[in-house]
Amino acid sequence: xxxxxxxxxxxxxxxxxxxxxxxxxxxxxxxxxxxxxxxxxxxxxxxxxxxxxxxxxxxxxxxxxxxxxxxxxxxxxxxxxxxxxxxxxxxxxxxxxxxxxxxxxxxxxxxxxxxxxxxxxxxxxxxxxxxxxxxxxxxxxxxxxxxxxxxxxxxxxxxxxxxxxxxxxxxxxxxxxxxxxxxxxxxxxxxxxxxxxxxxxxxxxxxxxxxxxxxxxxxxxxxxxxxxxxxxxxxxxxxxxxxxxxxxxxxxxxxxxxxxxxxxxxxxxxxxxxxxxxxxxxxxxxxxxxxxxxxx
Amino acid sequence: xxxxxxxxxxxxxxxxxxxxxxxxxxxxxxxxxxxxxxxxxxxxxxxxxxxxxxxxxxxxxxxxxxxxxxxxxxxxxxxxxxxxxxxxxxxxxxxxxxxxxxxxxxxxxxxxxxxxxxxxxxxxxxxxxxxxxxxxxxxxxxxxxxxxxxxxxxxxxxxxxxxxxxxxxxxxxxxxxxxxxxxxxxxxxxxxxxxxxxxxxxxxxxxxxxxxxxxxxxxxxxxxxxxxxxxxxxxxxxxxxxxxxxxxxxxxxxxxxxxxxxxxxxxxxxxxxxxxxxxxxxxxxxxxxxxxxxxxxxxxxxxxxxxxxxxxxxxxxxxxxxxxxxxxxxxxxxxxxxxxxxxxxxxxxxxxxxxxxxxxxxxxxxxxxxxxxxxxxxxxxxxxxxxxxxxxxxxxxxxxxxxxxxxxxxxxxxxxxxxxxxxxxxxxxxxxxxxxxxxxxxxxxxxxxxxxxxxxxxxxxxxxxxxxxxxxxxxxxxxxxxxxxxxxxxxxxxxxxx
Numbered sequence: 036x037x038x039x040x041x042x043x044x045x046x047x048x049x050x051x052x053x054x055x056x057x058x059x060x061x062x063x064x065x066x067x068x069x070x071x072x073x074x075x076x077x078x079x080x081x082x083x084x085x086x087x088x089x090x091x092x093x094x095x096x097x098x099x100x101x102x103x104x105x106x107x108x109x110x111x112x113x114x115x116x117x118x119x120x121x122x123x124x125x126x127x128x129x130x131x132x133x134x135x136x137x138x139x140x141x142x143x144x145x146x147x148x149x150x151x152x153x154x155x156x157x158x159x160x161x162x163x164x165x166x167x168x169x170x171x172x173x174x175x176x177x178x179x180x181x182x183x184x185x186x187x188x189x190x191x192x193x194x195x196x197x198x199x200x201x202x203x204x205x206x207x208x209x210x211x212x213x214x215x216x217x218x219x220x221x222x223x224x225x226x227x228x229x230x231x232x233x234x235x236x237x238x239x240x241x242x243x244x245x246x247x248x249x250x251x252x253x254x255x256x257x258x259x260x261x262x263x264x265x266x267x268x269x270x271x272x273x274x275x276x277x278x279x280x281x282x283x284x285x286x287x288x289x290x291x292x293x294x295x296x297x298x299x300x301x302x303x304x305x306x307x308x309x310x311x312x313x314x315x316x317x318x319x320x321x322x323x324x325x326x327x328x329x330x331x
Numbered sequence: 332x333x334x335x336x337x338x339x340x341x342x343x344x345x346x347x348x349x350x351x352x353x354x355x356x357x358x359x360x361x362x363x364x365x366x367x368x369x370x371x372x373x374x375x376x377x378x379x380x381x382x383x384x385x386x387x388x389x390x391x392x393x394x395x396x397x398x399x400x401x402x403x404x405x406x407x408x409x410x411x412x413x414x415x416x417x418x419x420x421x422x423x424x425x426x427x428x429x430x431x432x433x434x435x436x437x438x439x440x441x442x443x444x445x446x447x448x449x450x451x452x453x454x455x456x457x458x459x460x461x462x463x464x465x466x467x468x469x470x471x472x473x474x475x476x477x478x479x480x481x482x483x484x485x486x487x488x489x490x491x492x493x494x495x496x497x498x499x500x501x502x503x504x505x506x507x508x509x510x511x512x513x514x515x516x517x518x519x520x521x522x523x524x525x526x527x528x529x530x531x532x533x534x535x536x537x538x539x540x541x542x543x544x545x546x547x548x549x550x551x552x553x554x555x556x557x558x559x560x561x562x563x564x565x566x567x568x569x570x571x572x573x574x575x576x577x578x579x580x581x582x583x584x585x586x587x588x589x590x591x592x593x594x595x596x597x598x599x600x601x602x603x604x605x606x607x608x609x610x611x612x613x614x615x616x617x618x619x620x621x622x623x624x625x626x627x628x629x630x631x632x633x634x635x636x637x638x639x640x641x642x643x644x645x646x647x648x649x650x651x652x653x654x655x656x657x658x659x660x661x662x663x664x665x666x667x668x669x670x671x672x673x674x675x676x677x678x679x680x681x682x683x684x685x686x687x688x689x690x691x692x693x694x695x696x697x698x699x700x701x702x703x704x705x706x707x708x709x710x711x712x713x714x715x716x717x718x719x720x721x722x723x724x725x726x727x728x729x730x731x732x733x734x735x736x737x738x739x740x741x742x743x744x745x746x747x748x749x750x751x752x753x754x755x756x757x758x759x760x761x762x763x764x765x766x767x768x769x770x771x772x773x774x775x776x777x778x779x780x781x782x783x784x785x786x787x788x789x790x791x792x793x794x795x796x797x798x799x800x801x802x803x804x805x806x807x808x809x810x811x812x813x814x815x816x817x818x819x820x821x822x823x824x825x826x827x828x829x
Contacts, residue, residue, distance in 0.1 A: 053663075134536070135534055136435055137534075140442065144469075173662035188602065189601070190597070190660050191601035191605055197786065214601065241601070243601050267605075271608050272611040283434075283510075286434065
């Protein structure tokens with residue numbers, strides 16, 4: 036994994052509205068954007084960088100690329116990612132919203148086979164404060180430090196980062212894996228990355244009720260994570276989901292052994308994190324204090 | 332979004348999954364035209380898993396039976412929902428019932444095949460009774476043979492069950508589905524298979540590339556001449572059967588009601604859930620929430636401001652909230668612009684000058700109407716103190732009213748799309764004078780108070796802007812939540828004292 040200021044980056048879908056907005060912000064943060072990709076727009080210049088029709092053309096012109104940040108529309112996003120992987124790029128940030136889950140299944144199969152790190156879709160990507168911004172995090176809310184953040188929610192990541200920064204607690208890496216059903220990299224993968232990351236001393240995990248991934252993360256922390264973890268799972272007071280199919284029950288039952296649950300209940304999630312000795316916060320504003328105590 | 336059984340079976344038939352001869356009826360008179368030989372099964376077409384237990388599935392041996400059964404099923408609400416359509420199917424005698432499903436496994440991030448040797452309404456589908464086969468690599472039929480063998484089947488039955496599972500898998504992939512489930516899959520005396528029920532969940536995000544699914548869904552309700560609900564992601568109207576928050580992620584401005592009194596408007600589902608948690612910890616209760624999402628291309632420069640306003644209208648129209656907590660954060664959020672949009676609305680006698688009224692129609696039709704008309708508000712306010720007896724309220728046809736009439740019309744139409752409303756002809760609001768039957772009128776003339784927390788605000792400029800209006804700006808979410816909950820408690824206290 037390469038998340039340093041000398042990381043070479045391309046923007047796929049550089050003519051999309053979100054790309055036009057965020058590319059200059061990344062550049063201002065020091066991210067080295069060396070080319071843009073926009074099928075049919077080869078030869079143009081956008082945000083001061085050359086635009087190519089194909090990723091391989093960009094590589095031929097500007098040299099090896101470490102990371103692509105994809106802004107292509109939902110139904111073209113996975114194609115863009117597959118093109119980047121085929122061209123040898125091994126870090127992919129998918130910001131696109133609305134990517135169909137089965138497209139993601141195909142991408143995940145390819146990413147696993149090629150050991151490509153995929154973040155997203157529907158996410159603001161990765162920020163290493165003071166070093167590199169790969170995606171859409173608002174940089175002014177972050178400062179360099181020792182707290183690693185891994186989250187499923189974009190805006191909640193910003194809110195937590197901002198409150199940590201306000202409390203004088205900088206961040207080592209912040210990543211949002213996205214709230215979608217099928218994500219390129221899971222909370223588990225990022226827990227492992229943060230556990231191994233030398234700059235990270237405390238991990239903050241932010242989840243949302245209504246999926247299995249928080250429970251899986253809690254079990255993984257109990258098994259494999261040595262660094263202290265602070266956790267907040269949003270949605271304790273959210274309305275419960277309506278009646279769902281047998282299949283949902285079967286899947287939930289595999290995890291919690293209770294078929295009546297339908298979705299993994301908050302109590303099971305909380306119990307699993309307590310068992311993993313993670314510090315549980317019942318609202319995001321309690322995170323800075325919890326982190327402070329662990330840093331001492 | 333879940334399909335109804337008959338809709339799912341259209342897909343099954345298309346993919347060669349065996350289904351019974353069937354016919355749809357939408358009224359009792361349709362029974363005369365049944366072409367399926369008796370005995371038949373009549374099945375309520377509602378979103379529920381326990382239709383059978385609830386009495387929504389009945390057998391009929393002849394026309395008289397069928398009329399009686401249909402009459403009772405049409406009137407039988409299941410999960411608060413009466414069917415628009417019944418599915419009439421040939422009767423099938425199953426020697427044995429199996430369970431099959433294809434679903435996405437989110438942790439392994441692969442499709443998962445599920446099967447059980449004993450299916451049906453009362454089947455025990457606990458983990459040790461269900462076979463799981465993960466489709467790790469590209470699909471090949473050995474995966475479904477592994478499933479069928481795992482279910483303890485052998486010989487011809489193993490092969491035919493595997494074949495049905497393969498067709499289910501191909502349907503799942505081809506149509507971007509979230510779930511395909513057959514419970515039960517009937518096994519006849521001769522070993523043939525029959526999908527006796529069908530559950531299909533489409534993926535809302537992928538719907539745009541499957542016009543056929545959209546067409547099937549357009550038939551969800553018989554809307555007559557009224558415009559069918561658009562299924563585009565940004566503008567899906569509220570459908571009464573959907574209150575499932577997972578489905579709301581992609582629908583900016585969509586309002587999900589809860590039972591408290593502080594309305595929550597945020598961008599991003601995570602921030603919404605956290606803000607609802609915050610409100611609860613501060614001693615308040617959320618009236619509901621709306622996700623205004625992100626600015627999108629082609630929607631106008633201040634689309635987020637428009638969506639905040641839309642969310643507020645819905646919040647006010649459908650709940651008792653007097654306090655609205657707006658919490659926004661993100662790189663592309665222009666707080667000043669949004670606040671200006673809200674203030675514009677005050678100045679142009681929009682939302683804040685409005686009277687919010689709820690008309691309780693005699694035919695249990697609930698219509699929520701918003702009007703900018705001062706005379707309507709005054710007149711209705713006067714009327715609001717009377718609680719019984721039918722009355723008519725006339726609004727004169729002067730210029731400022733036209734917008735009010737239009738809004739009333741919009742609201743009525745929106746309500747009609749979302750509910751089973753009858754007897755209200757939206758056309759009549761095109762008339763220059765508006766006449767509404769105002770039985771059981773409830774009205775509120777108080778403006779809601781807005782508490783806003785928005786990252787990256789130009790603080791001084793905004794404070795000066797909002798000063799003349801019932802808008803409070805807070806620098807942290809904690810203070811915003813506390814203020815909103817305290818204000819709400821004061822409001823509720825005042826209301827109780829009255």
